[in-house]
Amino acid sequence: MALRQIALMFAGLHVLICKTWAKVEVNMEDRMKVSLNSHAEIPCIYISAEPAMTIVWSTKLPSRDQASRRIYYYDVPNEIIDEGTDYTGRISVRHTHDKSIGQGSIILTIEKVRLSDEREFICTVGNVSTEHGEGHTQLQIFNSPSLPVIVVTHSGISVSAKGPSKIADCKVDNGYPRPNITWYKDRFPLQNSDGVVKIMDSVIKNPSGLFTVESELFIKVVRDDEDAQFYCEVNYFVPEGVKMTESIPINITVYYPTTEVTLSANLDNLLLKEGDTVEIRCKGNGNPQPLFTFKHKEEVLRSENDLLILENLKRSDSGTYECQTFDLYTSQEAHGSISIKVHYLDPVVVTPEEMVLDQGGDLTLTCNALSSLPVFTAWYKDGMWVWDRHVLTLHNASYDTAGMYVCELTVSVIPELQKQKSVQIHVRGKPNIKGIAVGLVNTVDRSVNLTCYAQGYPIPNMSWDLSDQHTGQSVPILNVEDHETTSGVVSMITVNATSELIANCNASNEFGTTSVSRNIEAFARGTTTTTNAPSTKASGITVSPKKRQKGGSGVVIAVVIICLLLLAILGGVLYFLYKKGRLPCGRSGKQDFTKEKASKDDIIMEMKSGKSEEAVLLQGVNGDQKTPTEQCDED
Numbered sequence: 001m002a003l004r005q006i007a008l009m010f011a012g013l014h015v016l017i018c019k020t021w022a023k024v025e026v027n028m029e030d031r032m033k034v035s036l037n038s039h040a041e042i043p044c045i046y047i048s049a050e051p052a053m054t055i056v057w058s059t060k061l062p063s064r065d066q067a068s069r070r071i072y073y074y075d076v077p078n079e080i081i082d083e084g085t086d087y088t089g090r091i092s093v094r095h096t097h098d099k100s101i102g103q104g105s106i107i108l109t110i111e112k113v114r115l116s117d118e119r120e121f122i123c124t125v126g127n128v129s130t131e132h133g134e135g136h137t138q139l140q141i142f143n144s145p146s147l148p149v150i151v152v153t154h155s156g157i158s159v160s161a162k163g164p165s166k167i168a169d170c171k172v173d174n175g176y177p178r179p180n181i182t183w184y185k186d187r188f189p190l191q192n193s194d195g196v197v198k199i200m201d202s203v204i205k206n207p208s209g210l211f212t213v214e215s216e217l218f219i220k221v222v223r224d225d226e227d228a229q230f231y232c233e234v235n236y237f238v239p240e241g242v243k244m245t246e247s248i249p250i251n252i253t254v255y256y257p258t259t260e261v262t263l264s265a266n267l268d269n270l271l272l273k274e275g276d277t278v279e280i281r282c283k284g285n286g287n288p289q290p291l292f293t294f295k296h297k298e299e300v301l302r303s304e305n306d307l308l309i310l311e312n313l314k315r316s317d318s319g320t321y322e323c324q325t326f327d328l329y330t331s332q333e334a335h336g337s338i339s340i341k342v343h344y345l346d347p348v349v350v351t352p353e354e355m356v357l358d359q360g361g362d363l364t365l366t367c368n369a370l371s372s373l374p375v376f377t378a379w380y381k382d383g384m385w386v387w388d389r390h391v392l393t394l395h396n397a398s399y400d401t402a403g404m405y406v407c408e409l410t411v412s413v414i415p416e417l418q419k420q421k422s423v424q425i426h427v428r429g430k431p432n433i434k435g436i437a438v439g440l441v442n443t444v445d446r447s448v449n450l451t452c453y454a455q456g457y458p459i460p461n462m463s464w465d466l467s468d469q470h471t472g473q474s475v476p477i478l479n480v481e482d483h484e485t486t487s488g489v490v491s492m493i494t495v496n497a498t499s500e501l502i503a504n505c506n507a508s509n510e511f512g513t514t515s516v517s518r519n520i521e522a523f524a525r526g527t528t529t530t531t532n533a534p535s536t537k538a539s540g541i542t543v544s545p546k547k548r549q550k551g552g553s554g555v556v557i558a559v560v561i562i563c564l565l566l567l568a569i570l571g572g573v574l575y576f577l578y579k580k581g582r583l584p585c586g587r588s589g590k591q592d593f594t595k596e597k598a599s600k601d602d603i604i605m606e607m608k609s610g611k612s613e614e615a616v617l618l619q620g621v622n623g624d625q626k627t628p629t630e631q632c633d634e635d
């Protein structure tokens with residue numbers, strides 16, 4: 001007590017002495033802020049007409065009861081830097097005096113400022129008249145901390161955890177003064193809040209005197225936190241004020257149980273059909289995904305956890321698929337289901353499957369198949385469309401009615417689901433020969449192919465007689481080839497066309513025999529030839545004229561040109577007559593043999609309901625659509 005009173009008394013005395021000395025006016029900054037390791041220059045300005053005679057720099061540590069300690073002394077002309085202080089060897093003093101303004105300036109420079117330099121610096125100036133003045137400056141030291149380092153808790157955090165769970169750490173090193181850490185969630189600062197947010201800061205003062213601050217963030221996580229961004233912000237003082245840095249943002253893994261299950265199939269709005277593959281995926285609304293089990297008709301299916309792949313689907317795979325989940329963490333269960341429908345089209349059944357008809361007879365063909373969806377029907381005969389209902393009726397059968405009928409069924413909304421079935425229709429009767437066609441002459445060996453097409457069922461047996469027109473002797477046949485078609489047979493022979501011949505084609509079956517004969521012109525070597533006109537009643541055959549030129553004879557050329565002109569005029573006249581409908585039109589023999597078009601007289605189809613316009617349309621498609629380019633020959 002006594003000691004303290006004495007100290008106070010001395011202090012009062014000191015103030016009194018200072019007051020009496022305070023003749024020299026000294027001006028100093030109250031505070032100076034400098035960065036660690038920089039130079040500090042502390043100015044001390046005094047007012048005096050004459051330069052100062054004595055200058056003393058001393059320092060005083062912050063604590064109140066610390067005495068000041070001299071570090072520098074100047075007494076004209078001697079300058080002493082005190083030995084054995086913190087500043088020995090680190091300081092220098094510049095002193096200037098400007099007589100014109102009566103002002104002197106003393107600057108104390110401290111090299112490489114240390115944290116321990118955070119203290120008061122006192123400048124005492126004495127003049128010639130041994131009057132004194134004093135000023136002081138408090139030095140403040142700053143050091144910017146390192147960038148904040150954030151470390152997230154990697155394991156997922158369950159929403160069902162009791163109380164806040166640690167989600168991240170934030171650390172800054174070597175700040176001075178002590179930096180502050182603030183936590184943010186989506187740009188909103190977090191504060192301690194009971195049971196929801198807990199922030200635990202720890203401050204370590206390093207041996208160097210700098211601060212390391214670490215902050216731990218605990219929160220009671222909710223589902224939405226999985227989308228939240230967390231980061232820490234560091235505020236620290238710098239000489240110029242306050243600065244701020246932010247850590248990188250982090251996301252946390254939130255665990256929450258699956259309460260709902262959704263199933264999806266990779267259908268892209270497509271309908272499933274038998275043979276397809278479908279993938280059914282089950283998804284829980286929890287995290288992490290639970291264990292999945294798939295069931296169909298009470299049967300557990302093998303799946304790749306959340307993915308069920310059903311390959312080569314069958315109609316029996318239609319139905320409801322159930323997905324059941326079991327959450328390992330919460331033991332919660334959830335269910336979901338999806339229904340799929342596998343569409344199908346069964347094999348096509350056409351009745352009757354094969355049929356032998358009498359000429360003039362009627363026949364009804366029915367085409368059906370079981371399908372899960374509406375189908376549309378198309379009937380084709382020998383590759384050509386004929387009808388679009390499932391019942392096809394053939395009236396007044398003729399040979400042209402015979403052929404291969406195909407019924408094609410297509411599921412309207414799944415065009416890939418298409419099936420067909422063909423039936424062979426025979427029309428029974430005595431053979432009908434359409435004619436003998438003469439092919440082009442082979443100029444090398446002067447052989448020519450003769451073709452004879454006979455309709456009829458049972459398929460007729462074909463035979464040929466070939467004789468010389470003049471001698472009546474039979475001529476050898478080089479080669480015979482018979483091809484059965486859907487409604488008859490085509491027989492082709494190869495003969496040498498070296499003399500005028502009579503060709504006789506015979507077709508016979510159990511109903512009788514039909515013969516047709518035709519004169520075949522000789523093809524002399526080296527002359528221009530054309531085929532002769534068909535000579536048989538039955539034929540309606542055209543063979544394209546063959547023109548050849550040899551030797552370049554002018555006369556021949558002229559004759560050919562005149563012939564061509566005549567042919568052109570004749571063609572024009574025939575075409576005109578044809579257009580006027582005066583000329584009955586036959587069909588190209590070659591085409592007939594290969595394509596057997598049904599003529600509208602030969603095949604008549606009717607819908608069961610009997611709509612006349614459709615019947616007309618059918619005839620239009622089936623019947624001969626004659627074009628001007630088709631060649632017409634009069635029988």
Ligand SMILES: *[C@@H]1O[C@H](CO)[C@@H](O)[C@H](O)[C@H]1NC(C)=O
Nearest residue numbers: 178179180235236237242243
């Ligand atoms: C740090 O926090 C303390 C107390 O809230 C405050 O006084 C100080 O100014 C803060 N520092 C910075 C750099 O913001």
Ligand SMILES: *[C@@H]1O[C@H](CO)[C@@H](O)[C@H](O)[C@H]1NC(C)=O
Nearest residue numbers: 359360395396397398601602
């Ligand atoms: C059946 O067809 C033949 C020739 O193809 C014809 O002469 C006859 O008039 C037709 N009969 C009926 C009932 O249409």
Ligand SMILES: *[C@@H]1O[C@H](CO)[C@@H](O)[C@H](O)[C@H]1NC(C)=O
Nearest residue numbers: 439440441442447448449494
């Ligand atoms: C006649 O038919 C045979 C066999 O089909 C063929 O090889 C030959 O080229 C034909 N001859 C002519 C002149 O077309």
Ligand SMILES: *[C@@H]1O[C@H](CO)[C@@H](O)[C@H](O)[C@H]1NC(C)=O
Nearest residue numbers: 460461462508509510511512
């Ligand atoms: C057709 O020919 C075969 C053998 O070539 C013969 O067995 C059959 O009896 C013949 N049919 C007729 C109707 O001539």
